[in-house]
Amino acid sequence: MPPATKKPVVAKPVAAKTGAKKPLAVNQSATKSPVPAAVQRKKKVDLGAGLRVTKDPKDNADAHPAGPPRFGELTQAERAFTLASTFLSGVLAISASQFLGAPLKLIDPQFYDAYMAYTKECFAILITCLTQWWAPTVVRVSGDSSMVGQLIKRKDGSLRCNFSDRMVLMANHQLYTDWLYLWWIAYTNNMHGFIYIILKESLKNIPIIGWGAQFYNFIFLSRKWEEDQRTFKKHLSKLNKKGDPMWLIIFPEGTNLSPTTRERSKQWADKNGLQDMKHQLLPRSTGLRFCLNELKETTDWLYDCTIAYEGIPPGQFGQDIFTLRSSFFEGRPPKSVNMHWRRFRISDIPYENTHAFEVWLRNRWREKDYMLEYFSRHTRFPAEDFWKNHLDMDTKSESSRGGPNGSRTIRTVARPAVQIETEVKSGNWNEFVKIFAPITSVMMALTVAYGASPEDLPIPGGKEFFEQHLKTLLGQGGGEVKGLPSPDQLERMIEGAAKMGAAQAAEGQKQIPEAQRLTQENLAKLVKETAISSGAVMPNGMRRASTALPPPPPNTNDANAHYRSRSEKTTEHRQYA
Numbered sequence: 038m039p040p041a042t043k044k045p046v047v048a049k050p051v052a053a054k055t056g057a058k059k060p061l062a063v064n065q066s067a068t069k070s071p072v073p074a075a076v077q078r079k080k081k082v083d084l085g086a087g088l089r090v091t092k093d094p095k096d097n098a099d100a101h102p103a104g105p106p107r108f109g110e111l112t113q114a115e116r117a118f119t120l121a122s123t124f125l126s127g128v129l130a131i132s133a134s135q136f137l138g139a140p141l142k143l144i145d146p147q148f149y150d151a152y153m154a155y156t157k158e159c160f161a162i163l164i165t166c167l168t169q170w171w172a173p174t175v176v177r178v179s180g181d182s183s184m185v186g187q188l189i190k191r192k193d194g195s196l197r198c199n200f201s202d203r204m205v206l207m208a209n210h211q212l213y214t215d216w217l218y219l220w221w222i223a224y225t226n227n228m229h230g231f232i233y234i235i236l237k238e239s240l241k242n243i244p245i246i247g248w249g250a251q252f253y254n255f256i257f258l259s260r261k262w263e264e265d266q267r268t269f270k271k272h273l274s275k276l277n278k279k280g281d282p283m284w285l286i287i288f289p290e291g292t293n294l295s296p297t298t299r300e301r302s303k304q305w306a307d308k309n310g311l312q313d314m315k316h317q318l319l320p321r322s323t324g325l326r327f328c329l330n331e332l333k334e335t336t337d338w339l340y341d342c343t344i345a346y347e348g349i350p351p352g353q354f355g356q357d358i359f360t361l362r363s364s365f366f367e368g369r370p371p372k373s374v375n376m377h378w379r380r381f382r383i384s385d386i387p388y389e390n391t392h393a394f395e396v397w398l399r400n401r402w403r404e405k406d407y408m409l410e411y412f413s414r415h416t417r418f419p420a421e422d423f424w425k426n427h428l429d430m431d432t433k434s435e436s437s438r439g440g441p442n443g444s445r446t447i448r449t450v451a452r453p454a455v456q457i458e459t460e461v462k463s464g465n466w467n468e469f470v471k472i473f474a475p476i477t478s479v480m481m482a483l484t485v486a487y488g489a490s491p492e493d494l495p496i497p498g499g500k501e502f503f504e505q506h507l508k509t510l511l512g513q514g515g516g517e518v519k520g521l522p523s524p525d526q527l528e529r530m531i532e533g534a535a536k537m538g539a540a541q542a543a544e545g546q547k548q549i550p551e552a553q554r555l556t557q558e559n560l561a562k563l564v565k566e567t568a569i570s571s572g573a574v575m576p577n578g579m580r581r582a583s584t585a586l587p588p589p590p591p592n593t594n595d596a597n598a599h600y601r602s603r604s605e606k607t608t609e610h611r612q613y614a
Contacts, residue, residue, distance in 0.1 A: 102348025107368030154230035161229035289320035417453035
């Protein structure tokens with residue numbers, strides 16, 4: 038019998054007539070267990086965190102907050118190539134400068150820290166320039182009464198911050214690029230070389246970038262507190278010096294907002310009998326509490342930044358809208374990045390008691406959720422009187438029940454906060470050029486050492502400059518030239534410097550042969566001399582004097598002042614209606 042006549046034999050009526058369960062089960066699984074939309078979208082081309090290899094065919098260009106793409110496919114490919122080449126050239130130059138400067142730890146640890154801070158500044162300048170050129174972004178900043186005198190708009194429209202030199206900085210995590218804008222804030226405060234970020238351990242081994250982050254003394258956590266506590270203590274002990282500048286950035290939510298993390302936060306809230314947030318994830322208090330407890334003797338302030346991105350439709354997530362492709366290739370960055378700042382004196386925070394600190398932190402996050410709700414309605418953050426008028430929206434007086442059927446309504450509309458509008462941008466073109474200064478100076482000096490003549494260099498004053506640096510490279514004291522290192526010695530020296538990390542410095546010095554150790558030290562002297570001559574680092578290391586900050590004004594009219602004090606023990610804010 039032909040195949041066409043066999044098909045009706047195994048049709049559904051036969052299975053139903055005989056009561057066979059197997060065909061029915063297959064049919065049920067096909068109709069009652071559809072693949073969730075979120076899973077269907079998670080193809081191999083989706084790398085997570087808003088990064089996709091190809092354009093999502095389901096994306097509606099007209100529905101994007103910034104409208105359709107500003108550039109066609111060909112121009113997008115060109116922009117992607119130029120962005121990648123610029124980023125890689127800058128990162129490679131910075132990474133090479135780090136490796137060449139590694140031997141500085143052997144001869145001058147303090148200068149080594151200053152030199153690495155200089156390379157950290159270079160990376161901040163690199164990402165600032167890339168954002169300015171490929172994804173120009175409007176930034177709006179505001180603050181409460183504790184930030185008086187710390188947010189200043191210059192005559193040219195740029196932002197200058199006057200924050201404390203030592204702080205712990207906590208922020209909500211809306212998008213995977215939050216750290217970029219916080220690093221830019223540090224740039225406006227001239228603190229971009231002293232920023233420390235807490236990251237996932239999986240990022241530690243990323244070639245070049247992960248290695249550079251280790252030079253920067255960033256903190257990598259595995260989310261296993263038994264292991265992370267030792268890592269925390271080790272890194273914080275290096276940062277626990279009163280006179281050293283430090284911005285330690287921590288995201289208490291642990292990860293950015295997404296459909297998956299949104300569901301996990303809800304499950305965790307239900308499990309612990311807590312009320313979930315609307316615009317954020319519930320914060321975890323363990324890491325932040327440990328940081329405050331370890332740094333309490335040397336750090337006075339905990340700064341809090343609430344970040345919001347304009348244009349995210351209700352119920353959607355920024356990571357799915359403002360992707361790398363959308364922002365940098367298609368020319369559709371966020372309409373604006375909004376940051377509201379406030380600060381708390383660490384001595385007023387109940388970090389000694391675990392439960393009291395958990396309540397304190399959740400109340401701060403509840404306040405941030407109120408601010409984000411206000412922002413979703415007005416695209417601005419609220420002013421200080423927002424707390425007085427709106428903090429307890431569920432407990433209104435009878436006069437406020439003006440809605441139909443006695444429903445609760447908002448008594449007054451909170452006025453928006455005064456804000457400064459500016460753009461993410463660097464100071465000038467020369468800042469970008471200085472990214473390549475250390476590696477260029479060293480390589481040109483080595484070129485001269487192996488046969489080129491200083492007179493051949495098309496640089497004004499190049500002869501005197503490189504002759505001076507050659508003495509530093511080749512001399513072993515007193516400026517005397519003892520001879521050129523062989524290419525093999527130089528190769529071993531660079532290889533040894535690349536393998537040498539902060540934890541291996543003391544042990545590595547014993548294992549390196551004497552000739553190789555001297556070559557490392559001589560190159561380290563060259564790197565140090567280059568940094569000093571360029572003005573990047575002071576001879577005694579880069580250290581800034583502490584910024585004199587105006588004290589916060591009295592909180593006599595601050596309606597939420599009592600929530601910020603030690604008296605806040607077990608009472609949590611109620612969610613808005």
